[in-house]
Amino acid sequence: MCLAVPGKILETEEHEGNRIAKVQFGGITRQAFLNFVPEAEVGEYVMVHVGFAISRVDAAEAARTYQLLEAMGLLESELGREEPVS
Amino acid sequence: MKYIDEYRDERIVRSLAALVARRVTRPCNLMEICGGQTHTIMRYGLDELLPSQVRLVHGPGCPVCVTPLETVDKAIEIASRPDVIFVSYGDMLRVPGSRLDLFRVKAAGGDVRIVYSPMDAVKLARAHRGRQVVFFGIGFETTAPANAMAVWEARREGLDNFSMLVSHVLVPPAIRLLLGSPHNLVQGFIAPGHVCTVMGYQQYEALSRDFHVPIVVGGFEPADLLEAVSMLVAQLEDGRAEVENQYVRSVSYEGNLPAQRLVESVFEVGDRKWRGIGVIPQSGLRLRAEFARHDAEQVFGVGDISAEEPPECISAEVLQGLKRPTDCPEFARGCTPENPMGALMVSAEGACAAYYHYRRHSIHEVSPC
Numbered sequence: 001m002c003l004a005v006p007g008k009i010l011e012t013e014e015h016e017g018n019r020i021a022k023v024q025f026g027g028i029t030r031q032a033f034l035n036f037v038p039e040a041e042v043g044e045y046v047m048v049h050v051g052f053a054i055s056r057v058d059a060a061e062a063a064r065t066y067q068l069l070e071a072m073g074l075l076e077s078e079l080g081r082e083e084p085v086s
Numbered sequence: 087m088k089y090i091d092e093y094r095d096e097r098i099v100r101s102l103a104a105l106v107a108r109r110v111t112r113p114c115n116l117m118e119i120c121g122g123q124t125h126t127i128m129r130y131g132l133d134e135l136l137p138s139q140v141r142l143v144h145g146p147g148c149p150v151c152v153t154p155l156e157t158v159d160k161a162i163e164i165a166s167r168p169d170v171i172f173v174s175y176g177d178m179l180r181v182p183g184s185r186l187d188l189f190r191v192k193a194a195g196g197d198v199r200i201v202y203s204p205m206d207a208v209k210l211a212r213a214h215r216g217r218q219v220v221f222f223g224i225g226f227e228t229t230a231p232a233n234a235m236a237v238w239e240a241r242r243e244g245l246d247n248f249s250m251l252v253s254h255v256l257v258p259p260a261i262r263l264l265l266g267s268p269h270n271l272v273q274g275f276i277a278p279g280h281v282c283t284v285m286g287y288q289q290y291e292a293l294s295r296d297f298h299v300p301i302v303v304g305g306f307e308p309a310d311l312l313e314a315v316s317m318l319v320a321q322l323e324d325g326r327a328e329v330e331n332q333y334v335r336s337v338s339y340e341g342n343l344p345a346q347r348l349v350e351s352v353f354e355v356g357d358r359k360w361r362g363i364g365v366i367p368q369s370g371l372r373l374r375a376e377f378a379r380h381d382a383e384q385v386f387g388v389g390d391i392s393a394e395e396p397p398e399c400i401s402a403e404v405l406q407g408l409k410r411p412t413d414c415p416e417f418a419r420g421c422t423p424e425n426p427m428g429a430l431m432v433s434a435e436g437a438c439a440a441y442y443h444y445r446r447h448s449i450h451e452v453s454p455c
Contacts, residue, residue: 036345050202050232062335066092069102
């Protein structure tokens with residue numbers, strides 16, 4: 001129910017005072033209202049919930065945390081090999 | 087898909103579980119609040135990857151599951167009227183009311199429709215000015231801005247034939263209730279990432295401080311959840327009780343301010359009954375008086391309907407993390423997703439349904455009953 005899915009803004013348009021985006025999720029595109037993320041731009045990723053973008057995905061933070069996770073993954077798999085029993 | 091696939095990387099997921107195993111020295115019970123997170127945990131078997139000291143318990147975070155029986159009865163009463171188009175998110179249709187569910191109303195000729203967004207219901211109201219269009223406005227803080235926008239838009243356009251049956255709930259009062267219970271066994275919480283995307287996480291600081299409990303805002307993919315578990319375990323091992331944010335790519339401290347402002351304009355906080363738990367003070371949202379003409383309870387005069395829950399369902403204890411779905415004698419026997427006795431078996435995010443779909447076989451190996 002509280003699922004929100006990251007999608008990429010392909011284009012935006014104004015419609016009766018609302019800013020509406022065409023958002024791509026994998027192979028699917030859907031409309032999403034941008035009223036809650038007025039500064040979102042084409043090419044950015046937004047989290048979409050029941051037809052509304054509720055946040056802009058922070059690309060720099062995502063990259064940083066992912067690098068940390070990946071480094072942890074590499075480190076753990078190396079350490080894991082040295083451990084006889086886990 | 088970007089921002090999803092990388093957080094399902096098995097190597098990273100296993101590494102995080104190994105990291106938790108290395109850090110943990112004593113047993114702990116950690117609760118995820120959100121049903122979406124419960125679903126991820128069961129689907130990927132994250133609980134089975136973790137060391138046995140770390141026990142994940144599942145909180146009351148599925149809005150479908152906590153919508154009270156009497157509200158379902160109100161929905162059924164309204165949806166049965168010939169002048170009404172009743173519009174809902176799909177999950178609510180199979181939730182049993184006292185006697186019926188919305189699917190049966192639909193089968194009997196009621197005009198019940200499923201939509202993806204509340205704005206689809208506004209569109210229906212625009213297209214059917216001669217009929218009443220009623221949207222079943224359920225959800226946590228994540229969904230409140232979208233539902234608020236639907237009401238706002240209906241008023242702006244003068245769509246007097248649009249109304250909303252509101253059953254909105256708030257997460258922090260439920261956590262406070264759980265933590266204040268003498269039966270509480272939860273030592274750390276994973277706060278729901280999309281609720282916090284909207285609301286930020288400043289509200290959780292008072293909870294963490296008052297009950298000296300670590301809280302980590304977590305995302306919804308396997309790596310997100312295990313990283314959140316790892317952060318909670320680190321806090322418990324260090325004797326810290328802080329609010330930390332794992333889901334930084336979507337959640338900020340202050341949350342989404344335009345969304346909060348709209349919710350504030352349309353809804354006000356009030357007491358709310360939770361299915362399986364009872365009334366929690368100041369734990370829900372209701373429409374403000376100036377939106378009364380869009381309040382389905384008032385439009386259709388169903389405010390007085392009340393109902394008692396079936397005594398055989400143990401949802402109340404499951405919702406509070408006191409029992410597991412498999413502790414119920416009716417689990418996978420008298421109660422299945424096709425024929426649910428309680429709401430936790432209905433929604434894919436309900437703990438009972440999640441256990442039923444992903445863990446039924448291993449359960450029967452462990453406890454043949």
